[in-house]
Amino acid sequence: MKFSWRELPTPFFVLAPMEDVTDTVFRQIVAKHGAPDVYITEFTNTDALCSKGEENALQRLRFSEKERPIIAQIWGIHPKEYYEAAQKIVKLGFDGIDINMGCPQRDVIKNGACAALIKNHALTKEILGATRDGAEGLPLSVKTRIGYSKVETEDWIGFLLEQHLDALTIHARTVREMSAVPAHWGEVKTTVLLRDKKQVGTVIVGNGDVADKKDGRGKAAKTGADGIMIGRGIFHNLFAFREDSDVWHNLPLLEKLTILKQHVTLYKSTWGARKNFPVLKKFFKIYINGFENASAIRMQFMATSTPDEAIALADQLLA
Numbered sequence: 565m566k567f568s569w570r571e572l573p574t575p576f577f578v579l580a581p582m583e584d585v586t587d588t589v590f591r592q593i594v595a596k597h598g599a600p601d602v603y604i605t606e607f608t609n610t611d612a613l614c615s616k617g618e619e620n621a622l623q624r625l626r627f628s629e630k631e632r633p634i635i636a637q638i639w640g641i642h643p644k645e646y647y648e649a650a651q652k653i654v655k656l657g658f659d660g661i662d663i664n665m666g667c668p669q670r671d672v673i674k675n676g677a678c679a680a681l682i683k684n685h686a687l688t689k690e691i692l693g694a695t696r697d698g699a700e701g702l703p704l705s706v707k708t709r710i711g712y713s714k715v716e717t718e719d720w721i722g723f724l725l726e727q728h729l730d731a732l733t734i735h736a737r738t739v740r741e742m743s744a745v746p747a748h749w750g751e752v753k754t755t756v757l758l759r760d761k762k763q764v765g766t767v768i769v770g771n772g773d774v775a776d777k778k779d780g781r782g783k784a785a786k787t788g789a790d791g792i793m794i795g796r797g798i799f800h801n802l803f804a805f806r807e808d809s810d811v812w813h814n815l816p817l818l819e820k821l822t823i824l825k826q827h828v829t830l831y832k833s834t835w836g837a838r839k840n841f842p843v844l845k846k847f848f849k850i851y852i853n854g855f856e857n858a859s860a861i862r863m864q865f866m867a868t869s870t871p872d873e874a875i876a877l878a879d880q881l882l883a
C-alpha cells in the first residue's frame with residue numbers, strides 16, 4: 565500500500581536522520597526494540613548518487629523491510645541530479661523522498677546546498693519541482709530550520725508551505741544556532757498556525773530536544789504538531805519510541821549487553837569491511853550506561869578494534 569504522511573496516527577513519531585548513526589543496521593535495532601512510525605536514511609548526495617561511483621551513496625540508502633515506512637533523504641544543488649536521484653529512489657522501493665534544507669555543516673552550505681537554500685527561494689523551488697517530476701507520485705517532504713541568522717518562520721516556512729509538500733519537518737533552531745541553544749518550540753506552533761491559515765494539507769513534524777515519546781506527546785499537544793521527530797534522544801534511551809520508555813534506564817546490564825551484541829553482529833554481517841569500525845564505537849555509550857562499573861566496561865569496549873573482538877568481549881561478560 566502506498567505510504568501517506570496523512571494516514572499516520574496523531575501524533576506520530578519519526579526516527580531522525582543522523583549521519584553515521586541511523587544506517588540500516590541501527591534502524592533495524594531500533595525497529596526491534598521500540599519502533600518509530602517512520603524511518604529516514606542518512607542524507608545522501610544527489611551528485612554522488614548520479615555518478616559512476618554511486619556505491620557509497622547506495623550504501624547510505626540500503627534498507628530492509630523491517631524499516632518501513634522508509635524515506636530517502638537527499639541533498640545537493642543541481643535540479644537535474646535531484647530528478648535523476650528521485651528516479652533511482654523510486655526504483656529502490658522507498659516510501660517517500662525528503663530533502664535536507666537544514667544541515668549547517670560548512671562544507672555543504674559553502675556550495676549553496678542544505679541550509680543555504682533558506683537564502684535561495686528560487687533554487688529551492690526548482691529543486692522541489694525537479695524532484696517531484698522524478699518522484700512518480702512518491703510523497704515529498706523537506707526537513708529544515710526556522711531561519712538562517714535569525715528566526716524567519718513567516719518568510720521561509722511560509723514560503724515552503726506554499727510548495728505543496730506532503731510533510732515538513734521543523735528543526736526549531738536557526739542555522740547560526742547549530743544545536744547550541746534549546747529548540748524554539750513556539751516556532752513549531754507558529755508553523756502549524758501558518759499552515760492552517762494558508763489552508764494547505766502539509767503535515768507538520770516538530771524536532772529538537774525531544775527525549776522520548778512521553779515528552780514528544782506533550783510537545784505535540786502544546787504546538788499542534790502532527791508528528792514528532794527524535795534524534796539524539798535515542799543516544800540516551802534506546803526505548804525512546806516505546807510507551808514504557810523509562811524501562812530502558814533500569815534495564816539490567818546483561819540485557820543491554822545482549823542488544824549490543826545483536827548490533828555488532830548485524831553490523832558485521834551487513835557491512836563487513838565496508839565501514840570503519842570506529843563508526844560503531846559511538847554506540848557503546850548507548851548500551852554501556854546507567855549502572856555501576858559502566859565506564860570501566862565501556863573502556864574495555866572502546867579498546868576493541870574489530871567487530872569480532874567486541875562480540876568476544878560481550879560473550880565474556882555475558883558468561
Ligand SMILES: Cc1cc2nc3c(=O)[nH]c(=O)nc-3n(C[C@H](O)[C@H](O)[C@H](O)COP(=O)(O)O)c2cc1C
Pocket residue numbers: 580581582583584585605606607637664666667707735771772773774793794795796797
Ligand atoms: C550525529 C548527527 C547526524 C545528523 N545527520 C543528519 C542528517 O543526515 N540529515 C538531517 O536532516 N539531519 C541530521 N542531523 C540532525 C538531526 O536529524 C536533528 O534534526 C537534530 O539532531 C535535532 O534533533 P534532536 O534534538 O532530537 O537530536 C544529525 C544530527 C546528529 C546529532
